[in-house]
Amino acid sequence: MGMTAKEPALELERITKSYPGVVALDEVNFTVHRNEIVGLIGENGAGKSTLMRILIGLIQPDAGLYRLRGERVTLRDPASAARHGVGMVFQEGSLVPNLSIMENLFLCHEIGFRKFGFLSQRAMRKTASAVLSLVKIASDLDTPISDTTPAVRQMVEIARLLWLSRLYHQENPVLVLDEPTTVLTENERITLFRILTDLKRQASIILISHRLQEIVENSDRIIILKDGKNVAELDARRANIADIENKMVGHSFATERYREDEQVEPGNDIVLNVRDLSKRGEFEPFNFSVRKGEIVSLVGLVGSGKEAVCRCITGLDKPDSGSVSLGGKKLAPGSPSETVRSGIGHIPIDRRSEGLALGMTVAENVNLLVLDRLKVAGLISPVREKKNADRLIQDCRIKTPSSSTMCANLSGGNQQKTVIAKWLSSKIRLLVLDHPTRGVDVGAKEEIYKLIRRLAGDGISMIIMCDTLEEDIGLCNRMLIMKDGRLTSEMTCARDKKPSPSNIIALIV
Amino acid sequence: MLEVKQDGPLDTQEGVPVRRHRGRIPAIYFAVTLLLVLVLLFTLGNRNFLSVYNLNTIASYSAILLVVGLGQMCTILIGGIDLSVGGLMSLVSVVFVVTFKATGAWAFPLCVVVGAIAGFINGNVLTRIKIPSFIATLGTGGILTSLALLVSPLPVDVPASSYGLLDIVNGTMFGIPNVLLLTLAVFLFFYAVLRFTTVGRNIYYTGSNIKMSWMSGINIVRTRNFAFMLSGLAAAIAAMMQSCTQFGGDPNLGKVYILQSIAAVVVGGTALTGGTGGAVNTVIGALTLGVMENGMNVVGVDAYFQQSILGIVIIVSVALTFDRSKVSMIK
Numbered sequence A: 001m002g003m004t005a006k007e008p009a010l011e012l013e014r015i016t017k018s019y020p021g022v023v024a025l026d027e028v029n030f031t032v033h034r035n036e037i038v039g040l041i042g043e044n045g046a047g048k049s050t051l052m053r054i055l056i057g058l059i060q061p062d063a064g065l066y067r068l069r070g071e072r073v074t075l076r077d078p079a080s081a082a083r084h085g086v087g088m089v090f091q092e093g094s095l096v097p098n099l100s101i102m103e104n105l106f107l108c109h110e111i112g113f114r115k116f117g118f119l120s121q122r123a124m125r126k127t128a129s130a131v132l133s134l135v136k137i138a139s140d141l142d143t144p145i146s147d148t149t150p151a152v153r154q155m156v157e158i159a160r161l162l163w164l165s166r167l168y169h170q171e172n173p174v175l176v177l178d179e180p181t182t183v184l185t186e187n188e189r190i191t192l193f194r195i196l197t198d199l200k201r202q203a204s205i206i207l208i209s210h211r212l213q214e215i216v217e218n219s220d221r222i223i224i225l226k227d228g229k230n231v232a233e234l235d236a237r238r239a240n241i242a243d244i245e246n247k248m249v250g251h252s253f254a255t256e257r258y259r260e261d262e263q264v265e266p267g268n269d270i271v272l273n274v275r276d277l278s279k280r281g282e283f284e285p286f287n288f289s290v291r292k293g294e295i296v297s298l299v300g301l302v303g304s305g306k307e308a309v310c311r312c313i314t315g316l317d318k319p320d321s322g323s324v325s326l327g328g329k330k331l332a333p334g335s336p337s338e339t340v341r342s343g344i345g346h347i348p349i350d351r352r353s354e355g356l357a358l359g360m361t362v363a364e365n366v367n368l369l370v371l372d373r374l375k376v377a378g379l380i381s382p383v384r385e386k387k388n389a390d391r392l393i394q395d396c397r398i399k400t401p402s403s404s405t406m407c408a409n410l411s412g413g414n415q416q417k418t419v420i421a422k423w424l425s426s427k428i429r430l431l432v433l434d435h436p437t438r439g440v441d442v443g444a445k446e447e448i449y450k451l452i453r454r455l456a457g458d459g460i461s462m463i464i465m466c467d468t469l470e471e472d473i474g475l476c477n478r479m480l481i482m483k484d485g486r487l488t489s490e491m492t493c494a495r496d497k498k499p500s501p502s503n504i505i506a507l508i509v
Numbered sequence B: 001m002l003e004v005k006q007d008g009p010l011d012t013q014e015g016v017p018v019r020r021h022r023g024r025i026p027a028i029y030f031a032v033t034l035l036l037v038l039v040l041l042f043t044l045g046n047r048n049f050l051s052v053y054n055l056n057t058i059a060s061y062s063a064i065l066l067v068v069g070l071g072q073m074c075t076i077l078i079g080g081i082d083l084s085v086g087g088l089m090s091l092v093s094v095v096f097v098v099t100f101k102a103t104g105a106w107a108f109p110l111c112v113v114v115g116a117i118a119g120f121i122n123g124n125v126l127t128r129i130k131i132p133s134f135i136a137t138l139g140t141g142g143i144l145t146s147l148a149l150l151v152s153p154l155p156v157d158v159p160a161s162s163y164g165l166l167d168i169v170n171g172t173m174f175g176i177p178n179v180l181l182l183t184l185a186v187f188l189f190f191y192a193v194l195r196f197t198t199v200g201r202n203i204y205y206t207g208s209n210i211k212m213s214w215m216s217g218i219n220i221v222r223t224r225n226f227a228f229m230l231s232g233l234a235a236a237i238a239a240m241m242q243s244c245t246q247f248g249g250d251p252n253l254g255k256v257y258i259l260q261s262i263a264a265v266v267v268g269g270t271a272l273t274g275g276t277g278g279a280v281n282t283v284i285g286a287l288t289l290g291v292m293e294n295g296m297n298v299v300g301v302d303a304y305f306q307q308s309i310l311g312i313v314i315i316v317s318v319a320l321t322f323d324r325s326k327v328s329m330i331k
Helices: A048-055 A078-083 A101-106 A121-134 A150-167 A186-199 A212-218 A241-249 A306-313 A336-342 A351-355 A362-366 A368-374 A382-395 A412-425 A442-457 A469-475 A501-508 B027-045 B052-077 B085-127 B133-151 B160-170 B178-196 B198-208 B210-215 B220-245 B255-267 B279-298 B303-321
Strands: A008-019 A022-033 A037-041 A063-068 A086-089 A174-178 A204-208 A221-226 A229-235 A270-279 A283-291 A295-299 A321-326 A344-347 A430-434 A461-465 A478-483 A486-492
Touching: A008 A048, A022 A048, A022 A204, A022 A221, A037 A048, A037 A212, A048 A086, A048 A174, A048 A204, A078 A086, A078 A150, A086 A150, A101 A121, A101 A150, A121 A150, A150 A174, A150 A186, A186 A204, A186 A212, A212 A241, A221 A241, A229 A241, A241 A501, A270 A306, A270 A461, A283 A306, A283 A321, A283 A461, A283 A486, A295 A306, A295 A469, A306 A430, A306 A461, A336 A344, A344 A412, A351 A412, A351 B210, A362 A368, A362 A382, A362 A412, A362 B198, A368 A382, A368 A412, A368 B198, A382 A412, A412 A442, A442 A461, A442 A469, A461 A469, A469 A501, A478 A501, A486 A501, B027 B279, B027 B303, B052 B085, B052 B178, B052 B198, B052 B220, B052 B255, B052 B279, B085 B133, B085 B160, B085 B220, B085 B255, B160 B178, B160 B220, B178 B198, B178 B220, B178 B279, B198 B210, B198 B220, B210 B220, B255 B279, B255 B303, B279 B303
Parallel strands: A022 A229, A037 A204, A037 A221, A086 A174, A174 A204, A295 A461, A295 A478, A344 A430, A430 A461
Antiparallel strands: A008 A022, A008 A063, A221 A229, A270 A283, A270 A321, A478 A486
């Protein structure tokens, strides 16, 4: 590498950030040196994105120090981060689709090109070409962003960040790339890393990726987070993937944590039968079944198609072919009301926007599916409603001052328990749980695991997708592994014969 | 069913169980306080404000506004709005008188049907053609206004010979004007539908979180159509009541009720974002507007100033009742 003494470009010291009920970051240290590529690794929920949001000023830490080029700074928002030469290329992209490449490049910072009160197109074009050549883009400057490939968009974003740092006279900008390769083809991926290595001469880069291989190959240093804490810092040249995996998921694979002793053997009757289900662009024809009381875990990377499979089962999406039957009865595709009526429940990943009516009370939320059962002479009885709600609150151990408390006032874990209680009160036979413990504190996690075990004990079948592999393995009876839209392997996870996470990671990646 | 297993008392686990971003006082308390303050101010301004005669005037003004407002509230509760109530009221007003001349009391059920159909069309423009209700009802409101003018470009009177039949609205029972009893009946109907029926509850769920409602199997198309039908129904009833009290139909009768009905709903504390509020709120809102309208005249506020004072009261009351902490961006 030939660099002399390593000079820190950006230092985050003892950064702490907590949300109601969860500590997202617990005294995390994070340093990036000049002309360095740092790989940031951790499972979902490890705190990577919270850390990066703090880094670019989107959110403020509760405690900790932020130093840039040796000086303490406070970044109030992404605009002030840009002025300090810090920026991020977002996973989902942050360009304006109907504006051209050039317009996006200079968006909100065009003032320097003003000549006699108008923007000088000539000066803008000249600068744009120069900036884009840094990232080896030769596209027409007037192409609208919506007509470009994801690779070009990414490069435009990188070019924009480089140009901004120059505009504000910041040497050695710090760029964050969040999962840059998920949307790229193999060739584009190779080009990206060639450009990044090239850019290293004038910038520092933070690379976030699920693909450990590319992190090891392309970064200088690797920092691993787990549960909001630093767990390791490695020299990339000496790192090996198995070692990283171990550090990522943690050694302590506590069996009792997932209440595995309460895991039940599934019954013999098949509850859910999925035949030749497919959706173009998402997943190939897919077959599987779930037995009574069985917990099946769907595992795979983002883009493996597991979310789309679940959306087709719950009726939120219409599959292109194939069928889903529950208890031998075929379900009409693409109709949530039919799937709900026939007994399929769904705990969505984003409970605030998809799982709850936040402005309504706990009682109103948990009773949503069973209003007909609470009626006396055709009208909903407030007495029965309260009774049913109180019973569910007790049953699911929802901590709330009363059944008439607004859901918005509950903690994340209790909101999640409210969503589970809602489905529990109705007679469901299959429950799809999409990341049921996301953003939930440890105590509430335990209770959610307990609830899942009790549901299985009552004969309710489940399909789960978890935040961590450890959680998937711990909870499920059987694991279906998906990759690139195909079901690639299946693994039983019997009570005493749980596979190890590192075995499975090899199958996923 | 699940067995209750409890390891310890619920409220002592994990320290504080609940976070409160701020102590929320229900919007209705603010709305009631505002109403009482206004009543107090106007009474101080003029003793006669609280006279039986004047209270009666306020009540009959508020009654019709309340009936339209209850319907409007349903569309606002689902997160929409109904700008066609004005056009519909105008249409129903003239249709009522024209058919009343021809068929007598049959005009009442006929107009109720007209209202329900108009609401059904509004709902379907929103749910099937997927046009936001603001635009959809702006459009249908225009059509309805034209229809009203086509039916009768000028006000039409009910012949004095059949005034007797209008006693359904204009008469009294046990000394109470029928207008108020009818309004009470409409209020009780809306109150019961929203509180005690599934479809009423679905209106709240849909307004509070439409995606969750859809994912939980609620028929969001039918729910929204129903809310707009309720609005059409209410507007039609209000228009008939108004036409009866003035013994004639008017193709321009509805205009003032478009914004007045929305104001009555929001002043009562029903949020324009949907999902919170209710029939009682709208009663307070309609009374507040009635008290303002009447009170400013009673204490002699300059007519040129009245609109601006009303505007200020609306802004202040929404500022007090609307929970802005729940919405990140106000549009």
